[in-house]
Amino acid sequence: MSEPQPAMPDSLAQMKLFMEPRSIAVVGATRQSGPDSFNIVERLGSHGYRGRVYPVNPRADSIAGIKAYPDVASVPEKVDLAVIPVWERSAVPALIEQCIHAGIRAIVVVTQGFADGDAEGRQLQDRISRMARDAGVRLLGPNSLGVANPYLGLNTSFVPHRMEKIPLGVICQSGLFFSHLRSMPILGKGIDLGNGCDVHFAEALEYYENDPQTRVILLHVEGTNEGRRFAEVAGRVSRKKPIVALKSARSKEGVAAAQSHTGSLSSKDEVVRAALRQCGIAQAENIEELEDLAKAFLRLPLMKGRRVAIVSMSGGAGVMLVDACGEQGLKVAEPSPETRDKLRPLLPPWMHGMHPLDLWPITAHSGLSLSETALIGLRAFMADPNVDGVVLAFGTVFIEEALRIADALPALMETYRKPVSWWTATGADGEREAAIEKRGLAVFHGGERAVRALRKLADYWEFLQAC
Amino acid sequence: MSEPQPAMPDSLAQMKLFMEPRSIAVVGATRQSGPDSFNIVERLGSHGYRGRVYPVNPRADSIAGIKAYPDVASVPEKVDLAVIPVWERSAVPALIEQCIHAGIRAIVVVTQGFADGDAEGRQLQDRISRMARDAGVRLLGPNSLGVANPYLGLNTSFVPHRMEKIPLGVICQSGLFFSHLRSMPILGKGIDLGNGCDVHFAEALEYYENDPQTRVILLHVEGTNEGRRFAEVAGRVSRKKPIVALKSARSKEGVAAAQSHTGSLSSKDEVVRAALRQCGIAQAENIEELEDLAKAFLRLPLMKGRRVAIVSMSGGAGVMLVDACGEQGLKVAEPSPETRDKLRPLLPPWMHGMHPLDLWPITAHSGLSLSETALIGLRAFMADPNVDGVVLAFGTVFIEEALRIADALPALMETYRKPVSWWTATGADGEREAAIEKRGLAVFHGGERAVRALRKLADYWEFLQAC
Numbered sequence: 001m002s003e004p005q006p007a008m009p010d011s012l013a014q015m016k017l018f019m020e021p022r023s024i025a026v027v028g029a030t031r032q033s034g035p036d037s038f039n040i041v042e043r044l045g046s047h048g049y050r051g052r053v054y055p056v057n058p059r060a061d062s063i064a065g066i067k068a069y070p071d072v073a074s075v076p077e078k079v080d081l082a083v084i085p086v087w088e089r090s091a092v093p094a095l096i097e098q099c100i101h102a103g104i105r106a107i108v109v110v111t112q113g114f115a116d117g118d119a120e121g122r123q124l125q126d127r128i129s130r131m132a133r134d135a136g137v138r139l140l141g142p143n144s145l146g147v148a149n150p151y152l153g154l155n156t157s158f159v160p161h162r163m164e165k166i167p168l169g170v171i172c173q174s175g176l177f178f179s180h181l182r183s184m185p186i187l188g189k190g191i192d193l194g195n196g197c198d199v200h201f202a203e204a205l206e207y208y209e210n211d212p213q214t215r216v217i218l219l220h221v222e223g224t225n226e227g228r229r230f231a232e233v234a235g236r237v238s239r240k241k242p243i244v245a246l247k248s249a250r251s252k253e254g255v256a257a258a259q260s261h262t263g264s265l266s267s268k269d270e271v272v273r274a275a276l277r278q279c280g281i282a283q284a285e286n287i288e289e290l291e292d293l294a295k296a297f298l299r300l301p302l303m304k305g306r307r308v309a310i311v312s313m314s315g316g317a318g319v320m321l322v323d324a325c326g327e328q329g330l331k332v333a334e335p336s337p338e339t340r341d342k343l344r345p346l347l348p349p350w351m352h353g354m355h356p357l358d359l360w361p362i363t364a365h366s367g368l369s370l371s372e373t374a375l376i377g378l379r380a381f382m383a384d385p386n387v388d389g390v391v392l393a394f395g396t397v398f399i400e401e402a403l404r405i406a407d408a409l410p411a412l413m414e415t416y417r418k419p420v421s422w423w424t425a426t427g428a429d430g431e432r433e434a435a436i437e438k439r440g441l442a443v444f445h446g447g448e449r450a451v452r453a454l455r456k457l458a459d460y461w462e463f464l465q466a467c
Numbered sequence: 468m469s470e471p472q473p474a475m476p477d478s479l480a481q482m483k484l485f486m487e488p489r490s491i492a493v494v495g496a497t498r499q500s501g502p503d504s505f506n507i508v509e510r511l512g513s514h515g516y517r518g519r520v521y522p523v524n525p526r527a528d529s530i531a532g533i534k535a536y537p538d539v540a541s542v543p544e545k546v547d548l549a550v551i552p553v554w555e556r557s558a559v560p561a562l563i564e565q566c567i568h569a570g571i572r573a574i575v576v577v578t579q580g581f582a583d584g585d586a587e588g589r590q591l592q593d594r595i596s597r598m599a600r601d602a603g604v605r606l607l608g609p610n611s612l613g614v615a616n617p618y619l620g621l622n623t624s625f626v627p628h629r630m631e632k633i634p635l636g637v638i639c640q641s642g643l644f645f646s647h648l649r650s651m652p653i654l655g656k657g658i659d660l661g662n663g664c665d666v667h668f669a670e671a672l673e674y675y676e677n678d679p680q681t682r683v684i685l686l687h688v689e690g691t692n693e694g695r696r697f698a699e700v701a702g703r704v705s706r707k708k709p710i711v712a713l714k715s716a717r718s719k720e721g722v723a724a725a726q727s728h729t730g731s732l733s734s735k736d737e738v739v740r741a742a743l744r745q746c747g748i749a750q751a752e753n754i755e756e757l758e759d760l761a762k763a764f765l766r767l768p769l770m771k772g773r774r775v776a777i778v779s780m781s782g783g784a785g786v787m788l789v790d791a792c793g794e795q796g797l798k799v800a801e802p803s804p805e806t807r808d809k810l811r812p813l814l815p816p817w818m819h820g821m822h823p824l825d826l827w828p829i830t831a832h833s834g835l836s837l838s839e840t841a842l843i844g845l846r847a848f849m850a851d852p853n854v855d856g857v858v859l860a861f862g863t864v865f866i867e868e869a870l871r872i873a874d875a876l877p878a879l880m881e882t883y884r885k886p887v888s889w890w891t892a893t894g895a896d897g898e899r900e901a902a903i904e905k906r907g908l909a910v911f912h913g914g915e916r917a918v919r920a921l922r923k924l925a926d927y928w929e930f931l932q933a934c
Contacts, residue, residue, distance in 0.1 A: 035865065036836050087831045089817070112828045116782070117817030159893075160864055174783020175827075176892055222786060248786050251793030260820045261782035286787070287892070288913045315583070315728035316641020319689060319715050320753070326718030350556070350584030353727045360642075361579045364554045369503050397627055398502065425643055425754070426626075430897040445912075446755045 014138045015207040017106035018147050018199070019189065021080035021154070022051050025104070027072055027095050028086035029055040029063050038158030040085050040110075041066060047163055048153035054079060072098040082107045083146055083156045089113040089124060092142070096128055100135045107132070108156055109141035115195045115263025116143045122263065129197040143262060144194025145175040148187070151213060161187065168294055169208035171201060172220035173262045176287075189214060195263045200226050202233040209237045216297045218290060219245040219281070221272065222258040235279040239467050242460055243281045244293040247273055280463035282456040289452065292444055296453035299442045300419035303458040305388030307333040308451070309381035310356035311374055312393040317425045317447060318356030321391055324451035330458070332356070333387040339380045346373060357381075359394075370394075371404035378409070382416040389419045389454045393447060396436070397427030406436045419457055421450040481605045482674040484573035485614050485666070486656065488547035488621070489518045492571070494539055494562050495553035496522040496530050505625030507552050507577075508533060514630055515620030521546060539565040549574045550613055550623045556580040556591060559609070563595055567602045574599070575623055576608035582662045582730025583610045589730065596664040610729060611661025612642040615654070618680060628654065635761055636675035638668060639687035640729045643754075656681060662730045667693050669700040676704045683764045685757060686712040686748070688739065689725040702746040706934050709927055710748045711760040714740055747930035749923040756919065759911055763920035766909045767886035769931075770924040772855030774800040776848035777823035778841055779860040784892045784914060785823030788858055791918035797925070799823070800854040806847045813840060824848075826861075837861075838871035845876070849883040856886045856921050860914060863903070864894030873903045886924055888917040 029041050041055045042064040055063035058070040069075050072082065072095075082099045084092060089111050099107050114125035125142060132139045140146060146156030150163040157178050168188030170177055178190055189211070191204045201224055208214040217237065224230050234243065249258035250269045276283055282297075284290035308330045312318035325332050332355050335343075343354050348365035351358075357377045363370050374394060381387045396402050402424075409420055422443045424433055433443045444450035496508050508522045509531040522530035525537040536542050539549065539562075549566045551559060556578050566574050581592035592609060599606045607613060613623030617630040624645050635655030637644055645657055656678070658671045668691055675681040684704065691697050701710060716725035717736045743750055749764070751757035775797045779785035792799050799822050802810075810821050815832035818825075824844045830837050841861060848854045863869050869891075876887055889910045891900055900910045911917035 035867070087815075112831070113815055113817040117815075118819065121817050172783070174781055174786075176781040176783040178893075220783065222783070248783065248790055250790045253793050253799055254786050254790035257782075257786045257789040257820070257823060260818075261786050261825070286913055286915050314641055314643040315724075316639070316643040316687065316689070316715065319641075319721050319724045319728050322724040323715055323717045323721035326720050332720055348580055348584075350580040350588050351727075352585065353724070356724060358728070364579070400502070426645075446753055448753050 011203050012206060012210060014106060015199070015203055017080045018108070018138070018140055018191070019149050019207060020152065021106070023054070023077060023079040023081070024051060024156070025054040025056055025072055025075050025079045025082045027056045027082050027084045027099065028091065029057050029060070029068065030085070031057060031060045031063060033064065039064060040083060040156060040158055043155060043158055043160070047155045047161065050153060052077070052079070072102040072104070075102065078103040080106060083110065084108065085110040085158070087111065089117070089121060093124070093128055093131065096131055100131065100137055105137050107137060107139050108144055108146040109139060109194075110144060110146065112143045114142045115197070116261055125195060125197050125263070132198055139198040140191070141194040142197065145178045145192040147192070148178065148190035150188065157192070161190070164188075166298065167213055167215035168298060169211065169214035169217045171204040171208070171217065173222045174220060177220050196224070200224065202226060202229045205233050205237050209240060215241060216294060217241055217243045218294050219243060220290075221245055221247045222249040222262055223272070227275070231275050231279060234276070234281060238280040239464070242297040243279070244284060244290060244297065245276050245281045246284045246287065246290045247276065280460065282460060289449065292449050292453050293456050295442045296419070296421065296457055297460075299440055300421065300453070300457060301413055301417045302461040303389040303419050303454055304461050306330045306458050307386060307388045308454060309333040309335070309384070309387045309390045310393070311359065311377045311381065311390060312356050313359045313370065313395060314393060314425060315358045315360070317393040317423070318358055320447045321356060321393060321423070321451060324448040327448070328451050328455040330451065330455055333381070333384070335381070336384050336386045339384045342380045343377065346376065369401060370398060371401040374405050375408055378405070378412060378420070382412050382418055387418070388458070389421070391421050391423065391447075391450050391454060393423045393425045395426035396424050396429065396432035399432050399435070402432070402436060406439045406441055410440050419454060421453050423447045423450040478670050479673060479677060481573060482666070482670055484547045485575070485605070485607055485658070486616050486674060487619065488573070490521070490544060490546040490548070491518060491623070492521040492523055492539055492542050492546045492549045494523045494549050494551045494566065495558065496524050496527070496535065497552070498524060498527045498530060500531065506531060507550060507623060507625055510622060510625055510627070514622045514628065517620060519544070519546070539569040539571070542569065545570040547573060550577065551575065552577040552625070554578065556584075556588060560591070560595055560598065563598055567598065567604055572604050574604060574606050575611060575613040576606060576661075577611060577613065579610045581609040582664070583728055592662060592664050592730070599665055606665040607658070608661040609664065612645045612659040614659070615645065615657035617655065624659070628657070631655075633765065634680055634682035635765060636678065636681035636684045638671040638675070638684065640689045641687055644687050663691070667691065669693060669696045672700050672704050676707060682708060683761060684708055684710045685761050686710060687757075688712055688714045689716040689729055690739070694742070698742050698746060701743070701748060705747040706931070709764040710746070711751060711757060711764065712743050712748045713751045713754065713757045714743065747927065749927060756916065759916050759920050760923050762909045763886070763888065763924055764927075766907055767888065767920070767924060768880055768884045769928040770856040770886050770921050771928050773797045773925050774853060774855045775918070775921060776800045776802070776851070776854045776857045777860070778826065778844045778848065778857060779823050780826050780837065780862060781860060781892060782825045782827070784860040784890070785825055787914045788823060788860060788890070788918060791915040794915070795918050795922040797918065797922055800848070800851070802848070803851050803853045806851045809847045810844065813843065836868060837865060838868040841872050842875055845872070845879060845887070849879050849885055854885070855925070856888070858888050858890065858914075858917050858921060860890045860892045862893035863891050863896065863899035866899050866902070869899070870902060873906045873908055877907045886921060888920050890914045890917040
């Protein structure tokens with residue numbers, strides 16, 4: 001593949017055709033209905049898209065209750081966006097041709113079997129990208145689920161998307177990221193680059209750079225052939241908004257698998273990762289960490305240093321958190337004399353250490369409740385100039401106690417501009433964690449994960465300072 | 468601390484006094500009631516313990532509706548087990564003295580501030596362990612939540628335990644493991660060694676070794692001073708039942724924290740880890756992996772080789788799984804000609820790779836449902852002599868499809884004696900995953916985690932072969 005052309009001046013306007021279309025033609029819409037039909041017209045309706053939708057199918061009068069047209073030329077307006085979901089790759093060039101003639105300037109190609117397939121598919125992909133370039137039309141895909149924009153109820157994929165309006169922008173090379181993931185049920189806006197034969201990372205990044213509804217950007221990268229341009233744009237955007245990236249296709253075998261997945265050229269994993277690092281992009285080693293870091297950047301203040309205080313309902317969890325700090329290059333904070341003076345009266349006389357602050361013996365000795373001792377400790381650490389952030393290990397077994405802490409934390413984070421990451425070490429379950437997170441907090445499902453999140457907040461702070 | 472004595476011939480009988488007591492005295496039971504009182508007498512009732520319970524408190528006539536006694540001597544029978552939950556450490560020796568005089572042979576000391584505290588606490592601990600040894604009485608703790616046995620509704624801790632009867636035996640040095648954890652709400656039987664001044668790993672292991680209700684053993688290790696004996700017993704037991712271990716207190720700072728948590732001597736992390744490895748014990752790097760591996764050993768057959776087939780609803784997930792196999796030293800399986808012949812008719816003509824097997828293009832091309840294509844692939848791989856295990860990436864967005872697969876998998880695993888680990892890559896939520904797991908399957912919250920579980924099943928198989 002040749003290096004894609006530099007962005008045209010109107011590339012942002014064209015990205016808006018994808019992300020904020022007022023009208024969509026589904027070219028080659030299926031007549032089938034129901035969950036197994038993966039009917040995009042139906043899906044657009046179920047997500048509440050309020051723009052105009054035109055199904056195109058020569059063998060149907062209507063699809064999902066909407067009047068259908070035999071070809072794009074018959075559609076009564078020049079639509080902003082066309083989506084081509086046909087299964088048969090050989091049908092695609094003619095459909096693109098039709099769209100170009102109809103004056104459509106943004107086209108999603110869902111169809112697979114291009115550079116993700118065989119040599120013939122690769123040629124076919126070159127052909128359609130040439131067609132688009134010559135006509136000044138932009139292609140997203142092929143092998144792409146398209147876009148999602150919860151602010152418009154827009155989801156061009158046949159996979160359900162949780163339409164929650166959170167200021168997160170996703171750019172991915174796999175439909176995997178188009179549904180809700182595990183610990184983050186909400187994915188905000190989404191752009192699936194698929195094989196990325198035309199619209200690629202740089203332009204997707206520029207859309208989010210300029211989008212007031214996006215505060216944090218999340219990338220899934222298998223590979224890219226726009227190397228220099230990617231680094232240039234990503235380096236600029238990451239100074240304005242935090243970017244979190246998961247690089248997959250790492251091993252030799254993974255690279256080969258990526259080749260037949262998106263046709264990506266991803267042979268130099270270390271090079272890509274080094275470039276991401278240089279751009280100040282926080283890297284996640286797996287999907288769960290990607291979700292963790294997105295959550296951390298969305299909900300927590302940055303950490304302006306590397307000294308972590310630990311407050312734990314369990315001595316054993318405290319030990320694990322100390323280990324994790326060491327592994328992440330963070331320091332367990334040395335509390336100031338003021339903090340020591342505040343806490344000493346609560347401690348049993350035999351207890352000298354207060355980092356980590358082990359809540360059980362303190363609670364037993366002081367006669368206070370678990371949440372009272374936790375909050376006294378949290379307040380003291382947040383106010384302490386020797387502390388840059390706090391990790392709290394507090395389970396949800398005693399949920400009322402946990403919620404009392406959760407109620408107080410947002411104001412503490414606001415006042416001191418320091419992050420608190422919360423490990424629900426025991427008794428964790430989805431509903432109880434959701435109740436904590438509803439307060440605007442970030443809950444992590446592992447002590448190392450809670451600590452890693454803090455470390456990435458510190459890394460990003462250092463990157464911004466060095467800019 | 469001196470090296471503990473070798474186990475006495477009746478040590479198993481004494482462990483049964485802890486784990487299967489017919490009667491319990493709570494010596495120094497609190498008169499308070501409700502969630503913040505951490506009242507063990509109340510807790511024993513709420514978990515349905517059917518043995519006899521005797522609260523001992525000179526200032527109470529009854530506790531939680533049960534007649535109380537002023538001292539252990541007044542209790543009308545020689546109970547199997549005494550639990551001492553008082554907060555004040557200086558009160559403990561006299562209470563132990565009382566118990567010894569009353570003929571009690573198993574005592575849990577919950578009280579903190581011994582070797583986990585200061586020099587004075589360390590001396591106090593030496594004193595009570597000498598007292599016990601001289602009297603032929605066994606101590607669990609101090610600084611221990613005691614034991615849990617769901618088969619008897621027994622939980623001596625003041626933290627609620629989910630009393631599900633699963634054949635898992637936990638041995639830990641932190642109460643953290645006494646409540647339900649995140650992805651494994653069920654912990655089976657539990658023994659919290661606390662500071663381990665008398666009953667320690669070896670005897671706890673021997674109890675589970677001989678317990679027909681325990682199939683898999685789970686260890687949390689901060690440190691131990693019984694080195695050689697531990698290795699001897701663990702090496703023997705792990706040949707009979709799989710053992711999974713989490714070693715914490717790894718860093719210098721973690722070691723210091725462990726010192727003030729359980730008084731553990733854990734300075735040589737690498738030595739302990741090497742010993743665990745030599746004993747054939749599967750090591751987990753964090754709590755989540757500990758839960759993953761417990762689940763894998765409980766529910767999946769061992770993997771008799773290192774060749775993994777991948778079946779994935781998402782090409783992107785497939786790439787990540789290939790990466791993970793490489794990172795774990797597993798091989799992506801090369802399907803046999805028979806498997807290729809079975810699958811080829813379903814594949815679109817441009818699709819040549821079938822490892823990983825990417826379900827979307829196949830489903831689109833074949834006209835079959837997602838679950839039908841998945842099951843054709845799964846059956847072919849399970850029957851393939853070139854495949855030792857399968858990892859499946861299948862989300863729960865299309866839950867009916869997922870459950871159709873889940874219904875068929877247990878029989879396939881039974882027939883071929885090969886494990887299938889399931890990554891619910893997208894759309895995952897607790898209820899839907901629980902519905903899959905209810906079929907006896909193992910769901911993992913990350914592709915690497917699903918692959919790591921398979922790898923540990925293969926490691927253990929190799930260990931058994933080498934024995």
